[in-house]
Amino acid sequence: MIEVSITKTNNLTAPTDAINHDEITRRSPVQRPWRGIGMAAGICGLLLASSFQAFAAQATGIQRPKAGETVEVLVQYAAQPTEEQHRRITAHNGRIRATFEHVPVAHYDVTPEALADLEANPAVVSIRPNSRLQAFIDRVTCSSNFWPTISYYNTHNLPVASGVGIAIIDSGVNPANPNFNVGPSSKVSRIVYSQSFVGGDTNDEFGHGTHVAGIAAGIDNVTPLISGSIRGFGGFAQNANIINLKVLDATGVGTDASVIAGINEAISLKSTYNIRVINLSLGRPIAVSYKLDPLCQAVEAAWKAGIVVVVAAGNDGRDNSFGTNGYGTITAPGNDPYVITVGASNDNGDYNRANDVMTTYSSKGPSAIDHIVKPDLVAPGNQVVSTQSTGSALVATYPNNQIPTSNYNPAGSSAHSPYFFTLSGTSMAAPVVSGAAAVLMDHYPTITPDQMKAKLMRNAWRGFAATMPVTVTDPTTLITTVFNENADLFTVGAGQVDVYASELDTTVASGSAASPVAVFNSTTGAVQLQLNSVGATNVIWGTTSPYASNVIWGTNVSGTNVIWGTNVIWGTNVVAGSNVLWGTNVLWGTNSVYAQSTPGAELMTVAINGDN
Numbered sequence: 065m066i067e068v069s070i071t072k073t074n075n076l077t078a079p080t081d082a083i084n085h086d087e088i089t090r091r092s093p094v095q096r097p098w099r100g101i102g103m104a105a106g107i108c109g110l111l112l113a114s115s116f117q118a119f120a121a122q123a124t125g126i127q128r129p130k131a132g133e134t135v136e137v138l139v140q141y142a143a144q145p146t147e148e149q150h151r152r153i154t155a156h157n158g159r160i161r162a163t164f165e166h167v168p169v170a171h172y173d174v175t176p177e178a179l180a181d182l183e184a185n186p187a188v189v190s191i192r193p194n195s196r197l198q199a200f201i202d203r204v205t206c207s208s209n210f211w212p213t214i215s216y217y218n219t220h221n222l223p224v225a226s227g228v229g230i231a232i233i234d235s236g237v238n239p240a241n242p243n244f245n246v247g248p249s250s251k252v253s254r255i256v257y258s259q260s261f262v263g264g265d266t267n268d269e270f271g272h273g274t275h276v277a278g279i280a281a282g283i284d285n286v287t288p289l290i291s292g293s294i295r296g297f298g299g300f301a302q303n304a305n306i307i308n309l310k311v312l313d314a315t316g317v318g319t320d321a322s323v324i325a326g327i328n329e330a331i332s333l334k335s336t337y338n339i340r341v342i343n344l345s346l347g348r349p350i351a352v353s354y355k356l357d358p359l360c361q362a363v364e365a366a367w368k369a370g371i372v373v374v375v376a377a378g379n380d381g382r383d384n385s386f387g388t389n390g391y392g393t394i395t396a397p398g399n400d401p402y403v404i405t406v407g408a409s410n411d412n413g414d415y416n417r418a419n420d421v422m423t424t425y426s427s428k429g430p431s432a433i434d435h436i437v438k439p440d441l442v443a444p445g446n447q448v449v450s451t452q453s454t455g456s457a458l459v460a461t462y463p464n465n466q467i468p469t470s471n472y473n474p475a476g477s478s479a480h481s482p483y484f485f486t487l488s489g490t491s492m493a494a495p496v497v498s499g500a501a502a503v504l505m506d507h508y509p510t511i512t513p514d515q516m517k518a519k520l521m522r523n524a525w526r527g528f529a530a531t532m533p534v535t536v537t538d539p540t541t542l543i544t545t546v547f548n549e550n551a552d553l554f555t556v557g558a559g560q561v562d563v564y565a566s567e568l569d570t571t572v573a574s575g576s577a578a579s580p581v582a583v584f585n586s587t588t589g590a591v592q593l594q595l596n597s598v599g600a601t602n603v604i605w606g607t608t609s610p611y612a613s614n615v616i617w618g619t620n621v622s623g624t625n626v627i628w629g630t631n632v633i634w635g636t637n638v639v640a641g642s643n644v645l646w647g648t649n650v651l652w653g654t655n656s657v658y659a660q661s662t663p664g665a666e667l668m669t670v671a672i673n674g675d676n
Contacts, residue, residue, distance in 0.1 A: 121183065121188045121189055121190050121191055121356075122191070123137065123179060123182070123183060123191035123192075124190075124191070124192065124351075124352065125192055125193045125195075125351055125352070126192070126193045128176070128179065129176050129179065130176065131176060133175070134173040134174060134175055135173070135174060135179070136161070136171075136172070136173055136193070136194045137171075137172055137179070137182075137191050137192065137193065137194065138169055138170070138172075138191075138192050138193070138194050138321060138324070138358040139170050139171075139182060139188055139190070139191050139192075139358075140168060140188070140189040140190040140191075140356065140358045141168045141169070141170070141187050141188060142168070142187055142188075142189050143168055143187070144168050145168065145170050145187070149170070149185075149187065150163070150170065152178070152181055152182075152185070153170075153172050153174060153178050153181075153182075156174075156175050156177040156178035156181055157175045157177070157178070158172055158173055158174045158175050158178035159172065159173040160172060161173060161321065162325060164324055164325065164328040164362070165331075166328050166331040166332065166365050166366075166369065167324055167327065167328050167361060167362045168361065169358040169361060169362065171194065171321045171324075179191070189355075189356060190352065190356035190357070190358070192320075192351075192352065192356070192358060194319045194320050194321045195351070195359075196317055196318070196319055196348065204279070204411065204443075204444040205298075205300070206411070206415045206417060207409065207417045207420050207443075207444045207560065208444060208496055208500065208560065208561050208562065209417070209525065209562045209563055209564045209565060210300060210500070210503075210563040211564075212564040213503060213563050213567055214298075223302075223303035224300075224301055224302040224503055224506070225281070225301035225303055225304040225505065225506055226303040226304070227304075227338055228301060228304045228305070228338060228502045228506075229256070229304065229305045229306075229307050229333075229334075229337040229338045229340060229341075230277075230280055230281050230304050230306055230307065230339070230341045230342075230343060230498060230499070230502055231307040231309055231330040231339050231341065231343070231371075232273055232277045232280065232306060232307065232309065232343050232495075233309045233311055233323060233326040233330065233342060233343065233344055233346075234268075234272055234273030234277070234309075234310070234311065234312055234343070234346065235268050235269070235270040235271070235272045235274075235310060235311075235313070235314075235316055236258075236260070236265075236266050236267050236268035236269070236273045236308060236310040236453075237255055237258070237266075237273050237274050237277045237306060237308040237453075238268045238274040238451075238453035238454070238456070239253050239255050239258075239267075241274060241278070241451045241452065241453065241454070241483060242285045242286060242483070243278055243282045243283055243284060243285050243286065243297075243299075243451050243483065244277070244278075244281075244282065244283075244306060244451070245283075246303075247283075247285060248285040248286075248288050248289050250285075254281070254303070254304070254305050255307075255308050256305045256306065256307065256337055257307045257308065257333060257337055258307075258308040258309075258310070259309055259310065259329060261309070261310060261318075261322040261326050261329075262311060262312065262313045262318060262322050263313075264313075264314075266308055266310050267453075268310075268453040268456055269313075269314035269453075269456055269457060270312060270313070270314050270315065270316040270453075270456055270458060271452070271453040271456030271457060271459050271485065272312065272345070272458065273308070273312070274451050274452065274453035274456070275448075275450045275451060275452070275453070275485055275487050276343060276345045276450075276491060276492070276494075276495045277306055277308070277495070278297075278450035278451030279300070279448060279450045279492060279495035279496060279499060280299055280300060280301060280304075280341075280495035280496075280498045280499040280502070281299050281300065281302065281306050281502070282297070282298060282299035282302070282451050283298055283299065283302035283303070284297050284298040286472075286483050286484075287472045287473075290472065290473050290475075292474045293472050293473060293474070294472060294473075294474055295471055295472040296472070297449050297450065297451075297472070297484055299450070299495075299499055300495075300496065300498075300499025300503055300563075301498075301499045301502035304499075304502050305337060305338070307330065307333060307339055309326035309329055309330060310326075311323045311325070311326040311346075314457060315457065316457075318346070320358060320359045323344070323346065323359060323362070324358060324359060324362040327342065327362040327363065327365070327366050328362065330342050330371065331365060331366055331369045331371070334369060334370070334371060339371055340370075340371060340372060340502060340505055341371065341372045341373075341374065341498050341501050341502050342363075342366055342371050342372070342374070342498075343374050343494055343495050343498040344363070344373065344375045344376065344397065344494070345376045345489075345490070345491035345492075345494045345495065346491070347375070347376060347378050347395030347396055347397065347398055348395055348396055349395060350394070350399050350431060350432040350433060353433050353434050354396070354397070354400045354401070354431075354434055355434075357396055359396055359397045360396060360397045360400040362397075363397045363402065363403050364400060364402050364403075367402045367403060367513050368402075370512065370513065371513065372404065372498075372501050372513045372516050372517070373402070373403040373513070374403070374404045374406060374494050374495075374498040374501065375397055375400075375403045375404070375406070375494060376395075376398060376405075376490035376491045376493065376494040377394055377406055377407040377408070377428075377438065377490045378395035378398060378426075378427030378490060379408075379425045379426065379427060379489050379490055379491075380393035380395070380425070380427045381393060381407075381424055381425045381426045381427050381428055381555075382424050382425050382547065390427070390428050391428045391430075391554055392429070392430060392431070393427040393428060394427050394428070394429050394430075394438045394439070395427060398431075398439070399432070399433075399434060399436055399438065400436075401434075401436050401579040401580075401581075401597045401598055402513075402578055402579075402598070404440050404441060404497060404501075404516075404517050404520065405438045405439045405441075405557075405579070406439055406441050406442065406443055406445075406490060406493045406496070406497050406561075407422070407423075407426040407427065407439035407441070407442040407443075407445075407490055407493060407555070407556065407557065408422075408425070408426040408443070408444070408445030408446060408488070408489060408490045408492065408493040409421065409422055409423060409426075409442045409443065409444050409445065409446070409493070409556075409560055410423045410446040410674075410675050411444045413447070417525065417527065417560075420444070420527075420560065421528065421529070421532040421534055421549065422442065422528065422532055422534070422549040422551070422555055422556060423445065423446050423488075423674065423675050424534050424536055424549065424675055425488075425489070425670045425674075425675070426439075426442065426445070426490055426555070427439075428554045428555050429553075429554035429557075429582070430554055430581075430582045434581065435581055435582045435584070436580070436581060436582075437553060437554070437579050437580045437581070437582050437593065438554070438557070439556075439557040440517065440557045440579055441497060441520055441521060441524055441558055441559065441560070441561050442493065442556050442557060442559070442560050442561070443493040443494070443496035443497050443500075443560060443561045444492075444496060444560075445488060445489055445490055445492040445493030445494075445496070446488045446492075446674040446675050447486055447487075447488050447674045448486065448487060448492040449484050449485070449486050450484065450485065450487070451483065451485070452466065452481070452482065452483055452484055452485035453485075454482050458485070458487070459485060462672050463480060465486045465487065465672060466480035466482075466484070466485055466486075467480075467481050467484050467485070467486060468480065468481065469481050472484075487671050487674075488670060488671055488673065488674025488675070489670055489671050489674070496561060497561050500520070500561055500563045500566070501516050501520070503563065503567075504516065504520075504563070504567060514573065514575065514576055514577040514578075514604065515572060518573035518577045518604045518611060519566050519571075520558075520566055521557070521558035521577075522558075522566075522571070522573075522610070522611060522615060522616060523562050523565035523566040523569050524558040524560055524561060524562055525559050525560040525561075525562045525565070526556075526558075526559040526560075527560075528551040528556055528559070528560070529551065530550065530551050531548060531549070531550055531551075533546055533548050533549075534546070534547045534675060535547075536676065537676055538669075539669075539673055539676070551620075552620050553617045553620040553621065553626065557617075558616050558617055571610050573604045573611060574602065574604065575600060575603045575604045576596070576598060576600035576601075576602065576603045577603075577605075578596075578597050578598040578600065578603070579597060580593040580594055580595045580596075580597050581593070581594040581597040582626065590625065591625075591626040592625055592626065593605075593621065593625075593626065595613065
């Protein structure tokens with residue numbers, strides 16, 4: 065069991081074996097002038113408003129403790145819990161593991177008596193297990209139409225996203241990789257803050273977080289020093305500051321509590337490091353509604369604090385266990401309607417966006433239980449070359465995913481590069497969008513998270529073929545399988561991120577950009593969008609321009625009616641999979657096979673091989 069402790073415990077009882085935070089490293093965020101980035105208002109004491117009333121909650125998904133035993137739980141309260149709420153736990157011989165200043169959730173060990181008291185407490189919304197999460201494992205900038213933007217910066221010798229902070233909540237970031245330094249000849253790191261919530265130091269022993277950080281904010285400080293270099297590997301927000309919040313251990317696994325602690329810390333540090341973006345390339349199966357999921361409530365707290373939260377959709381698009389052809393496999397917290405959930409496309413290894421296709425593994429919507437329309441966007445995530453954490457578990461286990469030095473050095477050889485590594489997955493697609501959001505903040509410094517989400521979705525590229533047959537060969541068995549992918553809104557969302565188009569669009573949205581709910585009529589087989597999914601006073605989406613539903617989701621939507629392609633598995637010709645997706649007895653409940661599968665449902669073969 066992973067123990068989690070955070071800096072701010074509000075003088076509550078701390079775990080006796082809490083981790084030592086002497087490992088926390090800090091550096092002044094003032095490295096260079098901030099270029100027009102508006103400082104956010106203070107967020108001290110922020111409370112997460114609930115849209116429903118609590119009348120006490122029944123613990124679900126946990127093994128109830130016997131007399132003399134305790135069980136680890138995450139408790140979501142209707143409002144920020146008070147000292148008295150915590151004392152009720154210790155009064156029944158329970159233990160307080162952690163509290164979160166900005167999220168109305170507490171992490172406890174509870175006895176049978178403490179659990180009974182929680183279930184009788186009207187201030188409690190949900191009582192959930194501390195679930196395990198797992199990480200989802202050059203041409204990308206062309207497919208996302210970033211080249212015109214970066215060319216402008218280079219032509220005018222301007223820093224990219226200077227002063228913007230991106231929180232990488234992952235397995236850590238390796239500061240030894242030179243691509244996180246200010247420049248090729250500099251030893252000054254842009255990793256301005258590091259903290260671990262899983263014990264140990266803040267380095268990346270797994271190798272996932274370093275790769276993710278390189279996509280979002282890496283700068284190629286290696287190939288410019290090589291005479292006649294033939295290829296470069298820069299990321300997006302190349303001058304942004306990186307806030308390294310380690311929540312996954314050396315095997316790439318963490319818990320809800322560790323991730324919530326990381327998100328809570330990002331909110332606390334928002335003003336200090338101008339954190340405008342959080343990247344979460346991780347997830348786990350959905351077991352309850354997002355309204356009752358502490359992890360989802362944490363990402364909503366960050367969103368409402370003014371931070372754009374980008375989440376990987378998951379890598380279960382090939383899963384046909386329940387006859388859904390991979391539909392309904394979005395993972396948490398990507399099921400939350402507020403956040404930007406990103407699926408993975410395949411650039412086919414070239415510089416021509418016109419032939420891009422969807423990956424076969426990218427998880428598809430709608431989300432289980434709540435039927436939220438996801439993903440919101442897709443971005444290139446197949447066989448992406450990015451920064452390497454030398455000596456990490458992924459590098460040691462899969463050395464052939466290191467690229468040969470001859471890929472970028474004309475005098476190189478087949479020897480493995482110590483700087484660059486190849487991975488695939490929606491984990492690689494999410495930081496494309498995170499980096500793009502940070503870059504756009506250069507041009508729109510006062511933009512809100514909802515406005516950013518609307519801007520990116522409105523200007524997405526919608527050039528995918530309606531039907532995309534994708535052939536994948538298993539590298540071990542050499543068995544070839546053909547997957548038929550469809551460019552419907554549950555596969556591609558609004559489309560593929562387009563940085564330059566988003567930059568040029570000066571339209572300013574007003575209202576909530578929460579993702580809609582898909583409502584299925586079992587009599588007619590029709591599906592409609594409920595555009596106001598969170599009960600907001602005003603929503604951005606509408607049936608008229610400039611944010612008409614057919615503008616955002618293209619020809620997949622007419623008004624609020626979802627238009628199906630001929631190969632979609634539900635509609636007027638209902639099949640077994642339709643009952644799984646839309647039926648009342650969803651298979652993603654606490655006792656389902658899917659909910660009990662490997663955390664994050666990440667297949668390592670996807671991370672290492674991708675679609676080939």
